Amino acid sequence: MENMMQGNKIRRVAATRMNERSSRSHTIFRIILESKDANQKDGPVHISYLNLMDLAGSERVSLTKAAGERLKEGANINKSLSVLGNVIRQLSEGKEFISYRDSKLTRLLSQALGGNAKSLIIGNIRPMIHREVADGLERLWNVRVNCIWEADESSRHGEVYIFDHVFNQECTNSDVYGSVVKPLVDSFMEGFNATIFAYGQTSSGKTHTILGNKTDPGLFQLVSNQLFQHVADQVDKRYLIRCSYIEIYNEKINDLLDKSNQGLTMRRYQRKCAA
Numbered sequence: 001m002e003n004m005m006q007g008n009k010i011r012r013v014a015a016t017r018m019n020e021r022s023s024r025s026h027t028i029f030r031i032i033l034e035s036k037d038a039n040q041k042d043g044p045v046h047i048s049y050l051n052l053m054d055l056a057g058s059e060r061v062s063l064t065k066a067a068g069e070r071l072k073e074g075a076n077i078n079k080s081l082s083v084l085g086n087v088i089r090q091l092s093e094g095k096e097f098i099s100y101r102d103s104k105l106t107r108l109l110s111q112a113l114g115g116n117a118k119s120l121i122i123g124n125i126r127p128m129i130h131r132e133v134a135d136g137l138e139r140l141w142n143v144r145v146n147c148i149w150e151a152d153e154s155s156r157h158g159e160v161y162i163f164d165h166v167f168n169q170e171c172t173n174s175d176v177y178g179s180v181v182k183p184l185v186d187s188f189m190e191g192f193n194a195t196i197f198a199y200g201q202t203s204s205g206k207t208h209t210i211l212g213n214k215t216d217p218g219l220f221q222l223v224s225n226q227l228f229q230h231v232a233d234q235v236d237k238r239y240l241i242r243c244s245y246i247e248i249y250n251e252k253i254n255d256l257l258d259k260s261n262q263g264l265t266m267r268r269y270q271r272k273c274a275a
């Protein structure tokens with residue numbers, strides 16, 4: 001866990017008008033779990049993947065006032081998020097061709113998105129900025145049970161967005177974990193591949209969702225606790241747990257656990273996974 005926290009120190013962040021420490025890269029914390037029956041020496045080994053994704057935030061230049069390098073990063077972030085959106089749409093529509101190859105992010109996730117893999121998208125909403133408060137807005141969104149819609153009638157396009165769960169602004173990471181994340185981690189431990197995304201506009205709290213702080217631990221900590229507790233409880237099983245922590249910055253893959261491992265190339269293995 002300490003190594004992972006060290007990795008955050010080399011993740012690319014920079015100040016924008018919206019966030020003092022805005023993530024300029026997507027990060028993937030990947031856990032690979034291998035399990036086998038302790039009583040069967042040559043028994044089958046089950047392998048499953050869990051990806052915990054802190055996506056960089058989608059950006060509107062009018063709000064971030066990005067220029068130069070920040071603008072280039074923002075364009076890369078928006079482009080890869082749009083490819084991810086396309087892939088998820090194609091998968092949900094049952095399309096035969098899925099455009100995984102259009103970005104590094106989707107290539108790396110291909111194995112954990114398709115087939116019988118399970119995905120969870122946590123959509124974060126940002127608080128109001130000074131300009132919106134000064135314009136007299138009381139809130140950006142109306143919230144009812146499991147749906148939200150824009151509060152500002154003048155900018156409203158009429159859409160009501162429906163979700164499995166909508167959490168209010170007082171909720172903690174532990175609330176989100178208990179309601180929607182824990183069941184997915186249970187599936188991962190039963191052998192399903194799974195991916196959890198923190199997604200949303202810049203400065204909406206995605207990194208907070210994943211990393212949290214001392215009083216409100218993030219999914220990183222909560223998921224690890226669940227995993228290690230499960231492994232300790234299953235006395236008739238043997239486990240091997242492997243982890244990696246990487247970032248995708250301007251379409252380059254960097255190892256956050258080893259500073260010297262930057263600009264990694266992707267290879268395709270026989271089992272069709274990208275690594």
Ligand SMILES: Nc1ncnc2c1ncn2[C@@H]1O[C@H](COP(=O)(O)OP(=O)(O)OP(=O)(O)O)[C@@H](O)[C@H]1O
Nearest residue numbers: 019021022023056057201202203204205206207208
């Ligand atoms: N639920 C929360 N409780 C306390 N502080 C929060 C919470 N959510 C976000 N913050 C704070 O708001 C600021 C912005 O949050 P964060 O960096 O997590 O946003 P982000 O969506 O990851 O932004 P970006 O896409 O720009 O990287 C940070 O200072 C963070 O600590």
